[in-house]
Amino acid sequence: MNVLVIGKGGREHALVQKLSESPMVDELYAAPGNAGITEATCVDIVETDIDGLIALVHSKDIGMTIVGPEAPLELGIADRFHEAGLKVFAPTQKAALLEGSKSYAKAFMQRHEIPSAAYATFSDPEAAKDYIQAQGVPIVVKADGLAAGKGVVVAETTEEAIEAVDDMLVNKRFADAGATVVIEEFMEGKEFSLMAFVNGKDVYPMITARDHKRAYNQDKGPNTGGMGGYAPVPDVSAEDLTFSYEHILQKTADGLIAEGRSFTGVLYAGLMMTQEGPKVIEFNTRFGDPETQIILPLMKNDLLQVFEDVLAGKDPELEWEDQASVGVVLAANGYPEAYKKGMPIPQINGNVYTAYAGVAGTDEQLVANGGRVLLVGAKNDTAPEAAKTVYQALKQIDNNTDYFYRTDIGL
Structure with a gap:
């Protein structure tokens, strides 16, 4: 089967890499x-x-x-594909509103x-500011629509919260x-992400x-689009996971x-482990x-087979390696604010894998073309061991002033 992945970032590179392992794939685009x-x-x-696709x-x-x-989800790409009789793994425009509008x-x-979290919604900046004054800080201010992962401000001070409101509602x-x-109460706890393949009632x-x-x-x-992470998360109990499956997903x-x-x-689902249990962020x-x-x-399954099974209403019987993985993002200096482009992408060697995101150029010379340039990842028995492998590889570029990365992920 010929397969198409739509998108241009590190997520899409990871999808392509996984799909390229499938014997069911003939041509990959x-x-x-x-x-x-x-x-x-x-x-x-x-x-x-969408017409071109x-x-x-x-x-x-x-x-x-x-x-x-x-x-493209917000534009209704899945609906258009369905109308054209084409197979697509994506939610309809109506279902995608769950992300499109907070x-x-x-x-x-x-x-x-x-x-x-408890919340209130505003389009009037003065009413929003009055609510902030009444609620106190810390407090969370979110742009209602899609803002490429940057439309959330966790304000520690009233001034910060009011500045976020002005930024979004006044300065547009x-x-x-x-x-x-959307202004939300600040939730105390550790975050974790839980994704699921879904088809109707099947999760x-x-x-x-x-x-x-x-x-x-x-x-x-x-806040950025994400500076790295690790999987699985050892501090989420089996009980909290079951609750998240049943009462959230x-x-x-x-x-x-x-x-x-x-x-x-x-x-x-982006979740916060609060004292009352998991809650949706x-x-x-x-x-x-x-x-x-x-x-x-870490997935043992053939990813194309998973997509096929889920669309056919069959349990894909997901299987996972008994290991941990850690990924660290290399970002252009200045990100998530103003940053330069066009700098050469450094060569990173070692027992690691790479997912390219904001890059352009040729096979001979890749250059930076975005804020988050690439992710360097590794697998091992535990997250700290995997993190050591990643950071050992990243040491090779410590003198490169064009880029920065966090040095505390997975440790």
Whole structure:
């Protein structure tokens, strides 16, 4: 079967790498892909050009399409593929609203008694500021729409929270995505990510991962799209996992069916382990980034077979290696604010794997073309051992001032 992965980042590279291992795959395509993806033929069609993608699928006789990023989901790519009679592993536009609108997601969780933080929604900046003053800090301010992982501010001070409101509602930093803000209570605890393959009421959870969103060590600095992480997460008990499966993932799948938004694809729950148990921070309606780059190397299954089974209503019987994996993101200096592009990508050798994200150029010379440039990962018996392997490899570039990475992930 010919297979297409839509997207251009590290998540998509990880999907391509895993799919390239499948004996069921004949030809593998990525659209648009990036210059670091050598396991597939990259086709220069942007993720949001749905007409162009449908034409590609017809011309290359592609039997399965996997959608990586959120933007095409919000545009209804799955609906368009269904109308054209094409097989796609992705949720419909209606189901993808669970990620596309944080205010919808919060109200949905309230309706279906899915545990989450208390919240309020505002489009008037003065009303939002009054609410912040009344609630006190710390407090969380989120842009309602899609903001590439950057529309969340965890404010430690009232000034920070008010600045975030002005940034989103007055200065329109995220354009229409920030026309409404969701303000949430701050939840105390450790975060973890839980993804599942879903088709209607059928939910097949993957192993847990912990993603580090803050730019600098000890979870300091601004929120990013993710600076690395590890899997599985040893401090989540079997009891809390079962609760998360039953009262979060399954309830969400059932609730979406009840609301006429039946979900097919990957459901991602960003969870906080609070004193009252796991609570939802956010939902995504696609594979997480960088979690995909960390989780897929531990999967024993043929990934294409998993997609086929889930779409056919069959249990894919997921199997996982009895190991841990750690991935660390190499980012351009200045990220997530202004950063340079065009710097040569350093060669990183060792017993590690690489998932390329913000890169351009040729096989001979890759150059930086984004904030998060690549992820360096390794597997071992424990996360600290895997982390040591990664950091040993990254030591080779310690004198390179074009890039930075966190030095505390998985340790």
